[in-house]
Amino acid sequence: xxxxxxxxxxxxxxxxxxxxxxxxxxxxxxxxxxxxxxxxxxxxxxxxxxxxxxxxxxxxxxxxxxxxxxxxxxxxxxxxxxxxxxxxxxxxxxxxxxxxxxxxxxxxxxxxxxxxxxxxxxxxxxxxxxxxxxxxxxxxxxxxxxxxxxxxxxxxxxxxxxxxxxxxxxxxxxxxxxxxxxxxxxxxxxxxxxxxxxxxxxxxxxxxxxxxxxxxxxxxxxxxxxxxxxxxxxxxx
Numbered sequence: 001x002x003x004x005x006x007x008x009x010x011x012x013x014x015x016x017x018x019x020x021x022x023x024x025x026x027x028x029x030x031x032x033x034x035x036x037x038x039x040x041x042x043x044x045x046x047x048x049x050x051x052x053x054x055x056x057x058x059x060x061x062x063x064x065x066x067x068x069x070x071x072x073x074x075x076x077x078x079x080x081x082x083x084x085x086x087x088x089x090x091x092x093x094x095x096x097x098x099x100x101x102x103x104x105x106x107x108x109x110x111x112x113x114x115x116x117x118x119x120x121x122x123x124x125x126x127x128x129x130x131x132x133x134x135x136x137x138x139x140x141x142x143x144x145x146x147x148x149x150x151x152x153x154x155x156x157x158x159x160x161x162x163x164x165x166x167x168x169x170x171x172x173x174x175x176x177x178x179x180x181x182x183x184x185x186x187x188x189x190x191x192x193x194x195x196x197x198x199x200x201x202x203x204x205x206x207x208x209x210x211x212x213x214x215x216x217x218x219x220x221x222x223x224x225x226x227x228x229x230x231x232x233x234x235x236x237x
Contacts, residue, residue: 028067028068029066029067029102030070030100031067031068031069031070031102032096033069033070033071034073034074034083034103034105034107035074035104035106036074036076036077036106036107036109037077038106038109039051039053040071040074040076041053041054041214042208043202043208043214044201044206044209044210046206046208051214052156052215052217053071054214056218056221056222057069059222070100079107079114080107080108080111081111081137083107084137084140087148094148095148098148102154103151103152103153104154104156105156106155106156107138108138108158109158109172109207112131112168115133115134116130116165116167116168127167127170131170131174134171135175138178138179142182142184142185146184152186152225153185154225155187155188156188156190156217157172157175157176157187158175158191159191159194159195160191162197162201162207163205186224186225188220188221189220190220199213200212200213201213
């Protein structure tokens with residue numbers, strides 16, 4: 001009788017361990033990566049390299065989690081309004097937003113460059129109008145994303161441009177300040193983080209950092225998300 005009871009207990013324990021393993025094994029973390037060249041990991045040589053998303057994916061893999069990263073909506077020259085339009089018009093993207101566990105959002109730089117280049121004069125009033133317009137568009141984008149996605153939005157900000165463009169630098173600061181004050185997102189401030197140009201930018205003529213720079217961004221992402229993340233859907237830090 002005792003042997004039978006022990007055998008039953010052993011079977012129950014074995015089955016419990018098996019089902020827990022199967023449940024964890026089959027649970028995928030879905031990451032949706034939205035944005036521009038920075039989100040794609042373009043490096044100082046101008047080619048797609050190992051970006052902060054790759055480091056983040058590697059980090060989750062190390063915790064024995066299966067990770068699906070969707071880079072379909074991460075494009076070189078993507079603008080805020082282009083992404084906003086895609087969300088409004090593509091049912092598939094709406095569905096992917098709703099099914100995602102984590103969203104990375106890195107966008108706005110292309111908008112600033114394009115609008116500043118369109119401005120024929122350096123009239124301060126006109127430049128400020130362009131900056132305000134970009135911020136309003138970004139706000140609309142966040143609100144649209146929130147219609148379908150309720151979890152954490154990790155938003156990577158921008159850093160000082162290498163070309164010493166005063167207007168672009170001012171626009172980046174204005175955009176970063178807006179992002180920093182938003183309660184709807186977890187903001188990653190890269191402006192001070194990558195201030196050491198010699199260390200994090202192998203090519204002084206390139207806007208994009210080297211792998212060490214992307215690793216630094218990743219480390220800041222982990223630091224910031226640990227402050228806010230909840231134990232949910234096996235996302236345990």
